[in-house]
Amino acid sequence: MSQNSSGTQYPSRRKRRRKKLVVAVAVIVVLLLVISYGTKRVIQTRSWQIAGELVSRVETDEKVVALTFDDGPTDADADAVLDVLEDRDVPATFYVNGKDVEGNPTTMQRIIDDGHEIGNHTWSHRSMAFVSPETVAEEIEPTDEAIRATGYDGPLTFRPPHGKKLLTLPLYLAEHGRLTVTWDVAYEDWSGDPQSTGDLVSATVENTRPGSIILLHPWFGRTATQEAIGPVIDQLKEQGYRFVTVSELIG
Ligand SMILES: [Zn+2]
Incomplete structure (x- = not known):
């Protein structure tokens, strides 16, 4: 923990970086899930396709x-x-x-x-x-x-x-x-x-x-x-x- 002049404690830079990394990984995982779900829907839908009638x-x-x-x-x-x-x-x-x-x-x-x-x-x-x-x-x-x-x-x-x-x-x-x-x-x-x-x-x-x-x-x-x-x-x-x-x- 680092301290500011008033003595309040803040998380260390390392901890903040780790938190950012966790958030970034979570965002990527969610994006991949959305993309894979969307891809599956496009593959399986009976009434629509990306090109052609x-x-x-x-x-x-x-x-x-x-x-x-x-x-x-x-x-x-x-x-x-x-x-x-x-x-x-x-x-x-x-x-x-x-x-x-x-x-x-x-x-x-x-x-x-x-x-x-x-x-x-x-x-x-x-x-x-x-x-x-x-x-x-x-x-x-x-x-x-x-x-x-x-x-x-x-x-x-x-x-x-x-x-x-x-x-x-x-x-x-x-x-x-x-x-x-x-x-x-x-x-x-x-x-x-x-x-x-x-x-x-x-x-x-x-x-x-x-x-x-x-x-x-x-x-x-x-x-x-x-x-x-x-x-x-x-x-x-x-x-x-x-x-x-x-x-x-x-x-
Ligand atoms: Zn068949």
Whole structure:
């Protein structure tokens, strides 16, 4: 402790410096937490990205809805997914992975022949939040090429795996005038707990609104989801909904 002329004691310079250091470290820690929280929000938000146009639903009073299926396709699940749509005469939009397009040409051909829309969901389904511009191009361009090689000549929007994006991906999409499509209705349980088809159907139907984009993952033997497709369509049709592809919904 040092003393002034009146005898009052003040903390030493060393103690004051230590106090300043503690405050500075605390400020840095808080800033890092805010930045990391903000970054996480930017990566995960379904309705906004830093560049390029993104659609998660369409504002409309009309009872119109788009059914979208992510990943795959897989030949083993083709009938379970596509028969139910054919029986009900419902068009859907399939966000496919390049590697599975290449590996399952029969199913790709049926998706196209049945009149569905196709979207790009990257080649390998890797997370696209922290990737170089080269990786973005390597995930998107060969997937476009594989889809076009099947003879598909319709609209080709993009959906990132898990909806994740930060900087390089949106910048690429903006530069290439590419529309990003996410979703506003997704009720599959990814916690690892088994989910009944009934729970999935009721959550999906209850949360669908005019202009909604519904997301389901029916490939790779996901039978609860496969069995939900028919009831979701039937119950929404009963409520007066009409099904369109993503591009038709966006208009
Ligand atoms: Zn996916």
